[in-house]
Amino acid sequence: MFFVLAALAVIGAVSLILQKHPIHSALSLIVVMVALAGLYLLMGAEFVAAVQIIVYGGAIMVLFVFVIMLLNAGAEERTSLSKMAGPPGLLLVAALAAFVAATIAKSGASVQAAAQTGALSSTRGISEMVFKDFVYPFELTSFLILVAILGATVLAQREKS
Amino acid sequence: MHFLFATRDELFIAIAKIAVLLFIVLTVNAYLTWFERKVVAHIQSRWGPYRVGPHGLFQPLADGVKFFFKEDPTPSGVDRFVYYLAPLLALGLALTSIAIIPFGPEPLRLFGHDIYLGIAPPNLNIGILALFAITALGVYGVALAGWASNSKYPLLGGLRSSAQMVSYELTLTMSVVGVLLMAGSFNLRDIINAQAPLAGHPDRGMIAWNIWPQILGFFCFFTAAVAETNRVPFDLPEAEQELVAGFNTEYASFKFAMFFIAEYTSMITVSCLCTIMFFGGWLSPFPASWTLTHYLPSVILIPFGLWVILDGFRYETTLGRLVLPAVGTVITALGLVFIVFPQVNAFIQPPFWFISKVLLFLFVYVWMRGTLPRFRYDQLMAFGWKLLLPVSIMNVAITSFVILAKMQWGAK
């Protein structure tokens, strides 16, 4: 199951890159997110999975699609620079991914040692953490959202002229 | 919760369940259309479908056939992939959401397996969340359809609907929070059981349902749900007068049918949700001590069946004189069966109540469509953001406060 979902995610990511049209990219990104949600479920993080789909899938990506529709964005045109940017970028990224993977894997081994996979009732536990240990960050994020709302409103409104 | 099934049998059972549920849902869909047309017709003092089959009973079949064999043009300049994807998405998600609904409490023992009514496993801890997740994705069907068909009316329809859905989703979620707080769980079964009489407390029947404390929540929820399903009075995405048929203008025959079915399916889902959330799901409205009420199914079915039979005998067409009595006898027989075999009766109780409540809500849907005029778009948005959302949030605040107060001053 893991490999199915992982493959799905990777394919989605790749197609996000290869697709010319933003809305296709958006769709492939949605695929990635759903796959990730599946992975979360697999790891027993049900709540996070649900939130992942609701917020990412249901809100953020909808917003993207919405904006794409609104701006009626066409397929992107290639330019010499971007052609040029391809191979070296690929190299860089390969290196980056390799390093990240290797580094974390190295540490991951020790983590594995420390891991006792106990089934934790995630939702309740999460709620308790959020509202006990992380209550101030939580409040801060709510404030952040408020700011974001205001910012978006201000940005998107047309100047009355 | 895990995806892999322990044994092959479970896999088979799951598949079987899915098949059965699909069949039921689709049939119900079909006859829902008939039901709707009939009711609306009578509201508008017409007869409604009457030609095809007795009382137009075969109308749905005819429609289905029509959908299959109609020409299916694909407009030029559409984004094919998305254009085909959209209806699939819509229908698929709509049907998936049904899968999470539980229809009855205890499992049915068949071939040495506990078969729960409902596809999702009973210990699905995030039931309601999953449901919301799926409905959230449901937006894409509409939006993409509107965008993909590369034509201005659908685009506008798609924009409208996605905006509308996203807006009302908030209310939908917030208004349920009150219920969740009272139940203390996302699991739909737990939510229903939370409305059941507690052990050692007097069974007070429907008094214990969430509808009473959560009346505000219910109001918000139902309204938002109607908006989510793009039904009257919130059916702007397909407002004929303004933009031909909204997002599905460019869709014909079967793909259109998909949207159609998806819409009705989501209607059913929402009705089920209302039932579960606020009306005690499969719980009987009467205290268990009123044993007589157990025979209500029969008491309703048998007279109805008899009436159908009589009506059938007096029907104009021969077909009618054949079909209606048959249907009537089947119904009557069912009723009799319930009386004769008490364990069957006992088993049938919860689903009976569940279904009857759902039917009630479906009727309300139709009723609204028959009576209410459509909103204007700005009205719609204002209504959603300025009235429903604040009210639902207020509801959450009040509920949580009351719960806290109970904890504090241990009121019973």
Added chain:
Amino acid sequence: MSAYPMLEYLWVVPLLPLLGSAINGILGAKWPNKIVNIAAIGSTGLSFLCALEAAREFFDSGQALFRREFFTWITAGNFRAGFDLQVDQLTVVMVLVVTGVGWLIHIYSTGYMAHEGGYYRFFSYLNLFMFFMLILVLAANYVLLFVGWEGVGLSSYLLIGFWFLKKSATDAGKKAFIVNRIGDFGFMLGMFLLFRAFGTLDFQTLFSKAGSWPAEPMGHFGTFTAACLLLFMGAAGKSAQLPLYVWLPDAMEGPTPVSALIHAATMVTAGVYVVARSHLLFSHSPTAMLVVAIVGCATAFFAATIGLVQTDIKKVLAYSTVSQLGYMFLACGVGAFTAGIFHLMTHAFFKALLFLAAGSVIHAMGGEQEMPKMGGLGKKIRWTYYTMLTATLAIAGAPLFAGFFSKDAILFATFQSPTGGRILYAFGLLTALLTAFYMFRLIFLTFTGRPRYDEDRVHVHESPWSMLGPLVVLAVLSVIGGWFALPTFYQGPDYFANFLGPVLGAREAVEAGAEAAAHGLELILAGVAVAAATIGFIVAYRLYVSRPRRADELAQSMKRAYTILLNKYYVDELYAAAVVRPLLWLSTNVFWKAADVAGIDGTVNGIAHGAATIGDGLRHSQSGNTRSYAVWVVAGAIVVLAVIFFWPMASKIAVGLVR
């Protein structure tokens, strides 16, 4: 102990003025003067009453020393400085003088400052001063005392520069501040030394430890001597002794009430207080004592001589203050701490009175301070005249006036002191004569003779009662203030000495004994002092009343001396030449031109230019293309990761971060 609430809540006494200061300082700007008055006078008056109550309770409790640690302020290692207040007889005297006189002067100021701008500001500063002064005298350890010490310095600076639009005023303020810094430097060094020697700065423990150490013989330069001299340096700065007295005369730029309160009655006596407070240390080091005595005596004489020829009424009083302070140090120096404190008290009364009266005169003259432009005011402003006359008699040491007793006690003690007593005594006596002379000169020039001012331009008017009231009260005090010591003349006990006995200890007892023995001698000396004063009076009378022209002729005849005196021995010029100008040169040429401009600025600008050039080179990598930036970010990330990966240490850290 709760039987003595006021002692329990001793901190209220200093806190009240602070409150008043805060209120006036923050809110006063908008308020009419009346409310400001209420805040200022109310707070100080209240704290005066509190002080009285505290004193009563203290005597009632009958303990030698009341001490309470309210909260710990600094702790470092074994060093502890707390907000500890203490009360003993010495403190009582000081507190009562400060709050009492301070209160009177507050009242006086309401009249005197009535037409000034920044009314609230003035009272805010004044209350602030009260607060710090009370901290100073109530403190139970050197650190807290130093807080008060600096605090009064600050408020004195603020008040001298109160008319901050007048350059001379601000300059005077700065001068006072800086000169005091020099002294404070010594004071701090003294504190450090004491801490190093005794491991504490708390009076009680410190003195008890010090008491057990052997005294240092004369001429021996040990811990005690060093510490005492350093402390005395601070005292000299604060109390305007040679060679640091120069700020006090200039401080007269401040409003007269300030001069009265800070630069006559209270702050300048802080030095004396400190010396008396740490008398144990001093009495362990005869050398230091001698130095103190000599400096005190020299200052007294020196300042008196300058005072002879000053024409500015306040300047005269300023120099007289300096010389009187010299007296006090003289007393301390010869070990007659009681006499010193006694003189401190009486001096507080009559000198405050003198200043206030002078203020009243200036007020009457509409801001005129030059005595040659006065004259004949006696008839016009009687109250001022009589009160000032009283004060003059007191300071000149006329019998039965306060100054008489205290000065007499000092001279007597000096005469008896084993080390060089006679010489010091001679100078002291001379000073007494001079004092009498210049004080009466002041009186005559101001109040008698023909008016030397333009009568129809200046309308002389008596001051309001808010100013005269304090004058009268102080006048009474400066008459009876000395009567504690009255009985000594017929063999009775010296109440004041006995009163301060518990604090100023054994030495007093000895002196008392000696006094009893040499009672006859004391009478003689008193007679001599009076005679000296009388001579001074007569000379002044002859020069300025009977034969007014004589004074100028005299000045002509001994022109050189006169000009020297008039220019205050050119001390300021001397300092300017010896200290200020070299400093200026140093800071201009070395610190500013060389170090600052060439060194620091050069470096900074160089860096700036370097940055500019580098940036000029680098900016071409700014293609304005967002993704190229992204590439750079990624490259950086890769580098970091490479480091983490190939460097085991770092990898550990990374794991730690992941955990």
Added chain:
Amino acid sequence: MVPTNYYVILSAILFGLGVFAFIFKRNIIAIFMSIELMLNAVNLAFVAFSQALSKLDGQVFVLFVIVVAAAEAAVGLGIIILIARNRETLNVERVDLLKL
């Protein structure tokens, strides 16, 4: 039970792809999406470790990340709309006022 490393490596790959997309794509919206992709990769790592250590902190952090992402999306898309309005293009190479 799938070992944690798999998840971690998957997240690394996704992250890398995200970065590549960020560099490679030219449509500003696509670039924005690639950022979201990176965030998701990080979330995956978070959840993986939280599960491995059976601590919930990771999941809580994921929630916070999601919230922030939502806020970012709102503002970012607002900015994008502005850009589209003012510059009539969504191609970042056409949006180069910084270039001198």
